[in-house]
Amino acid sequence: MKRLSTDRLWAMAVLAPSIILLAVFVYGFIFRTAYTSLTDWGNDPAQAFSLTPIIRFIGLQNYHDLFTSGLNTRFRQDLVSTLFFTIFFIAGCLGLGLAMALLLDRNPKAEGLWRTIFLFPMSLSFIVTGTIWRWMLQPQGGLNQLLHLNPASNGWLTSRDSVWSFDWNKLPLITAVLVALALLWVGWQALRSAQRTRMGVAFGCAALLLLWALVIGPNVKLLPAPELHGFNIAFIGIIIAAIWQMSGYTMALYLAGLRGIPEELREAARVDGANEWNTYRHVIFPLLAPITLSAMIILGHISLKIFDLVFAMTGPDNGPTDVPALLMYITSFRQNALAVGAAIGTVLLLLVAIIIVPYLASQFRSQEGHA
Amino acid sequence: MTSTPLSPTSVSSVHKSPRFTLTRGLMYLGLIVAALFFLLPIYLLIVTAFKTPDAINLATTWQLPKFLNWASFSDAWAKVGGNMLNSLFLAVVATAISAMLGSLNGYALSKWKFRGANTLFALMLFGMFIPYQSVLIPLFQFIKSLGLYGNIWGLILAHVVYGIPITTLIFRNFYADVPDALVEAATIDGAGFWGIYAKVIFPISIPGFVVVIIWQFTQVWNEFLFAATLTSSGSQPVTYALSQLAGGQAVSWNLPMAGAILAAIPTLLVYIVLGRYFVRGLLAGSVKG
Structure with missing residues (x-):
């Protein structure tokens, strides 16, 4: 059906300001940050905010320094910290959120009240949450008192200990092995569903990676000396606070999913003689799988961007609980090393894009299918 | 994900009557x-x-106070009260502008589909997932070059622009549920783009506006990174003031706790009174409907 073209022009005209603003503020600024990261702007602090700074193009030098220079151990520890933080944060939110949703799905009395209690932290600022939990986790404070823990051995945020350390030099090796294992799993799935091409590609790539890991990998050295990075114990408190704030969100997602499962399906499973556990295992959990994936993606990108909570709980200058988002802020706006800050920002963007771009693409592909 | 726009607040109880076991x-x-x-x-x-x-x-630590020391709150208000007013102005203005933009965008994208509309929308949505650290330096320079650094309007501009994706998303999905037949009928009556918006779309948009306004108000009120980067002492919102209040070393804890309560009350009240709309905004951010 044809509509008047002036109306279509109006639709474009209405969208135009937003499109221009986003083109500049999102894509233009990302491009500009990426360009800045290839220069030496601010590497000499005197040049950072001078009116006519001398800025030279130095290619990928800033990235090279971040990943291999002895001055940037903090950045590498931050990457490792973010990885551990993300894993525990997502696991905690999914576990607690699913448990609460399953409990609420059994129709307790005053269901709305329980739901309100589980979800209210979502309406708070990370700064408020951080302030509260910082007080809870003082060595002489709330949680140690409540649980009768020894303040000397449970310093929470003040801890300097680290576990599961590994040598940064082994990172390419570890990455290659993990990716190879993931590919083997993909290949195994393809084998079971008889997708020959996918199986061949997956097994082939896995074999190449493992071969590399066996022959060349052990000799790759990013740094002249071993450099240990691990999971800093001080993060445990921040992870607890983050789960406190965000697990209500996964609960809401799961609860919406559970409410969407038709009662007939559960009935059918019961008629087939499935007990409660089997109904969950074979009927309900598989139906919740897409929600789990969405939640992992949303929580994962929140976790990579985490900044305010850390700032509020341990301040901007606490080494053991630093994250890349905070380091970018400090590097750019306290130390005025703008190009290095831009490089950290770009690394952060790439990490988030790896998660978000496929997600957006799949959401829209499935939508085209429906239309 | 298309099958889960059902908000958990709309309880459809079909289970068996509960027994105490x-x-x-x-x-x-x-x-x-x-x-x-x-x-x-x-x-x-x-x-x-x-x-x-x-x-x-x-x-x-865990015992009730012997008497209520209201002075904590007046002391905290003296430190963060002005910032609360900044936050209020910031959140109200930024929310109003981005809600209006979102409504018009959502209407144009859902009822006047053109070639590439979905791709365009996906490109817009990417803007709500980016880590703002990846645009922070150019944003800072840009706001500064406009002469808006340290001015609350600089912060409002940032919040309006980066709020466009989510408000557009919520309205687009909301309007997608409006039957096209209503729009067709108005077209036959001779209404154009604006006529349809004024007579058909806007009057039924109230729930959409409620969801968007609550969501955006909460987000802007709670935001910290822009607050810490784009403002100076006169225009800082409450999140920044609270982080300063709590960040000192020899801190007496009643003060930051009272400050945290003050900073939390507006969004908490909105959540408790209008919780079901809040949950809808929450789910809209991940479920594309």
Whole structure:
């Protein structure tokens, strides 16, 4: 059906300001940050905010320094910290959120009240949450008192200990092995569903990676000396606070999913003689799988961007609980090393894009299918 | 994900009538344990805020205060009150502008589909997932070059622009549920783009506006990174002031706790009164409907 073209022009005209603003503020600024990261702007602090700074193009030098220079151990520890933080944060939110949703799905009395209690932290600022939990986790404070823990051995945020350390030099090796294992799993799935091409590609790539890991990998050295990075114990408190704030969100997602499962399906499973556990295992959990994936993606990108909570709980200058988002802020706006800050920002963007771009693409592909 | 726009607040109880058995006992036990996890920090927050500095010590951390020390709140207000007013102005103005833009965008994208509309929309949505650290330096320079650094309008501009994706998303999905037949009928009556918006779309948009306004108000009120980067002492919102209040070393804890309560009250009130709309905004951010 044809509509008047002036109306279509109006639709474009209405969208135009937003499109221009986003083109500049999102894509233009990302491009500009990426360009800045290839220069030496601010590497000499005197040049950072001078009116006519001398800025030279130095290619990928800033990235090279971040990943291999002895001055940037903090950045590498931050990457490792973010990885551990993300894993525990997502696991905690999914576990607690699913448990609460399953409990609420059994129709307790005053269901709305329980739901309100589980979800209210979502309406708070990370700064408020951080302030509260910082007080809870003082060595002489709330949680140690409540649980009768020894303040000397449970310093929470003040801890300097680290576990599961590994040598940064082994990172390419570890990455290659993990990716190879993931590919083997993909290949195994393809084998079971008889997708020959996918199986061949997956097994082939896995074999190449493992071969590399066996022959060349052990000799790759990013740094002249071993450099240990691990999971800093001080993060445990921040992870607890983050789960406190965000697990209500996964609960809401799961609860919406559970409410969407038709009662007939559960009935059918019961008629087939499935007990409660089997109904969950074979009927309900598989139906919740897409929600789990969405939640992992949303929580994962929140976790990579985490900044305010850390700032509020341990301040901007606490080494053991630093994250890349905070380091970018400090590097750019306290130390005025703008190009290095831009490089950290770009690394952060790439990490988030790896998660978000496929997600957006799949959401829209499935939508085209429906239309 | 298209099958889950059902908000958990719209309870459709089809289960069997509950009987009190062992499993139901365990269910309530689980609920109570979870509720304690969420409420104990709030209990500590409130009792600490009402104590005098010298009453806050190791032995009595979890005890109720002997008397209510309201001075904590007046002291905290003296430190963050002005910033709360900044936040209020910021959140109201930024929310109003981005809600209006979102409504028009959502209408144009859902009822006047053109080639590439979906791709364009996906490109817009990417803007709500980016880490703002990846645009922070150019944003800072841009705001500065406009002469808006340290001015609340610079912060409003940033929040309006980066709020466009989510408000557009919520309205687009909301309008997608409006039957096209309504639009067709108005077209036959001779209404054009604006006529249809004014007569058909806008009058039924109230729930959409409520969801968007609540969501955006909460987000802007709670935001911290832009607040810390784009403002100076006169225009800082409450999140920044609270981080400064709590960040000092020899801090007497009743003050930051009272400040946290003050900073939390507006969004918490909105959530408690209009919770179901809040949840809809929450789910809209991940479920594309």
